[in-house]
Amino acid sequence: MSLLIKTKWLWMPSIAMLVSASVTSKYIQSNTSVTDQIGQWQSHQTLPAAMYDYCCPYPLPVNTTPAVVESTSEIPDDDSIPVADLWARMRTGFGLPSVDPDTVRGHIDAYVKHPHLFTQILQRGEPYLFHILNRLEQDGMPAELALLPIVESAFDPFATSPAGAAGIWQFMPETAAYLGLDQDWWYDGRRDVVASTEAALDYLDTLHKRFNGDWYLALAAYNSGGARVQRAIRHNRNTGKPVDFWHLALPAETRSYIPKLIALRTIIENPHSYNISLPQLSYKRYFNTVDIQGQLELKVAARLSGVPLDVLQRLNPAYGLSITPPGRTHTLLVPSSVADLLRTRLAQLPQDQRIHSIRHRIRLGDNLSTIAQQYRTTVSDIRRVNRLKGSKIIAGKLLIIPVVTLEDTIATNAHTTLM
Numbered sequence: 008m009s010l011l012i013k014t015k016w017l018w019m020p021s022i023a024m025l026v027s028a029s030v031t032s033k034y035i036q037s038n039t040s041v042t043d044q045i046g047q048w049q050s051h052q053t054l055p056a057a058m059y060d061y062c063c064p065y066p067l068p069v070n071t072t073p074a075v076v077e078s079t080s081e082i083p084d085d086d087s088i089p090v091a092d093l094w095a096r097m098r099t100g101f102g103l104p105s106v107d108p109d110t111v112r113g114h115i116d117a118y119v120k121h122p123h124l125f126t127q128i129l130q131r132g133e134p135y136l137f138h139i140l141n142r143l144e145q146d147g148m149p150a151e152l153a154l155l156p157i158v159e160s161a162f163d164p165f166a167t168s169p170a171g172a173a174g175i176w177q178f179m180p181e182t183a184a185y186l187g188l189d190q191d192w193w194y195d196g197r198r199d200v201v202a203s204t205e206a207a208l209d210y211l212d213t214l215h216k217r218f219n220g221d222w223y224l225a226l227a228a229y230n231s232g233g234a235r236v237q238r239a240i241r242h243n244r245n246t247g248k249p250v251d252f253w254h255l256a257l258p259a260e261t262r263s264y265i266p267k268l269i270a271l272r273t274i275i276e277n278p279h280s281y282n283i284s285l286p287q288l289s290y291k292r293y294f295n296t297v298d299i300q301g302q303l304e305l306k307v308a309a310r311l312s313g314v315p316l317d318v319l320q321r322l323n324p325a326y327g328l329s330i331t332p333p334g335r336t337h338t339l340l341v342p343s344s345v346a347d348l349l350r351t352r353l354a355q356l357p358q359d360q361r362i363h364s365i366r367h368r369i370r371l372g373d374n375l376s377t378i379a380q381q382y383r384t385t386v387s388d389i390r391r392v393n394r395l396k397g398s399k400i401i402a403g404k405l406l407i408i409p410v411v412t413l414e415d416t417i418a419t420n421a422h423t424t425l426m
Contacts, residue, residue, distance in 0.1 A: 093288040100150030114270035132162035164324035193332035199325035223252035295346035305329040311352040365408040
């Protein structure tokens with residue numbers, strides 16, 4: 008349903024191998040074998056605002072002006088954390104066992120070969136790094152783990168692997184379900200920045216305990232599965248070989264997974280030694296949460312808050328249709344500087360102006376033109392909201408139909424369901 012577009016930098020030599028997602032199955036092991044799902048991930052680029060031009064026919068509340076959004080925002084008074092350089096803060100929390108840089112020299116060279124692209128990837132992580140690093144500090148986990156999404160997805164929240172792994176942490180559907188991440192028509196918890204981070208850190212902590220406090224074995228298990236790592240340990244033990252990560256017979260992708268992370272740490276520790284200029288990122292809270300009752304179009308939230316739509320989409324990639332699901336309370340991530348403003352404006356906004364959406368089940372003989380006419384909308388609007396490349400639709404599938412007024416459409420057809 009989504010359009011998968013390879014980002015240009017993925018095709019560059021050397022660095023493509025390093026910043027592509029590890030894309031493994033990460034199936035939770037329960038005395039079953041692990042099927043490795045390895046492949047280069049593809050990136051869903053930020054959707055243009057024009058893709059959502061179908062909504063928002065209503066104005067902002069009276070006497071309001073759009074907010075100015077800074078790249079990072081001040082921390083709320085009730086959750087104050089001393090502001091500092093994020094990279095300096097990260098270095099103080101590095102805790103993985105030391106490794107001779109020569110051991111990972113090839114990976115370091117591949118990263119620094121393209122310094123501009125390397126910096127772009129780090130910059131892409133700005134909205135997420137404070138939250139991840141802060142959670143690692145709270146749990147007493149190594150700060151290097153905040154760099155793991157670079158190895159997994161290059162910090163692209165829309166990253167999807169050919170095997171089906173998704174989000175900055177690249178969870179497979181089965182693993183996500185095991186870890187309690189919901190997935191449905193409206194919402195994919197694997198892409199939820201906060202929920203997936205909680206799941207990833209919980210999973211890593213569980214693996215760390217499972218492998219007796221060995222972070223390298225835990226990371227290997229995160230990548231290729233705990234049962235696979237245990238089999239490799241058992242084999243080495245039975246043959247009198249060392250049982251540390253560096254001596255285990257693991258898949259090639261897993262054998263390079265940890266060296267990539269160590270190479271990242273090495274560069275962050277001393278960037279000047281590698282002629283790398285790290286982007287200036289402050290250790291400040293980038294986003295806050297706003298509770299949303301029922302459905303809200305992200306474009307509505309963008310207009311109310313003054314935040315560009317693409318910023319909200321990258322903070323809330325779990326809402327694949329850019330609409331929060333119906334029938335329950337959800338959270339929306341917004342830049343911290345506009346959270347209170349959005350809450351105020353939402354309180355002023357009539358409920359029937361938040362979103363009007365109809366779910367239409369396609370019948371034999373339907374086409375986009377007749378459906379658009381039926382709901383008094385346009386073919387282009389239906390394509391945009393459903394991310395359709397062309398006009399082909401399949402009977403039995405569902406379409407989200409943007410409409411202007413609920414009253415005009417509520418009785419158009421007995422087979423539609425008001426959402």
